[in-house]
Amino acid sequence: MTDRRYELLRHLHGHPAPSIRALARDLGRDFKRVHADVVALEAIGLIERDEGMLRADYNEIRAAILIAA
Numbered sequence: 001m002t003d004r005r006y007e008l009l010r011h012l013h014g015h016p017a018p019s020i021r022a023l024a025r026d027l028g029r030d031f032k033r034v035h036a037d038v039v040a041l042e043a044i045g046l047i048e049r050d051e052g053m054l055r056a057d058y059n060e061i062r063a064a065i066l067i068a069a
Contacts, residue, residue, distance in 0.1 A: 004029070005037050009046060012056035023054060 008027065017023035024034035038054065041047040048055050 002037075004033070005041060008034065008037055009041065009056045009061075012047065012054055013058075016050075016053040016055045018053055020054070 008023070011027060012023070015026065017026065020035050020038050021031055023038070024031045027034065038047055042049075046056060046061065048057070050057075
């Protein structure tokens with residue numbers, strides 16, 4: 001999780017976006033970079049598309065990383 005992706009998720013939590021272009025504009029970031037971040041975060045289930053809106057409708061993310069098998 002990069003700082004930029006964390007910022008993106010925090011923004012979406014309070015401000016769902018109608019498109020990646022609108023999200024990039026709101027964040028003041030390059031469309032291509034925001035697109036890559038959205039694709040990556042969607043792939044792991046941290047961003048959802050609901051009725052055409054990009055959303056992050058949760059209050060907390062918990063992660064566990066197993067080091068040894």
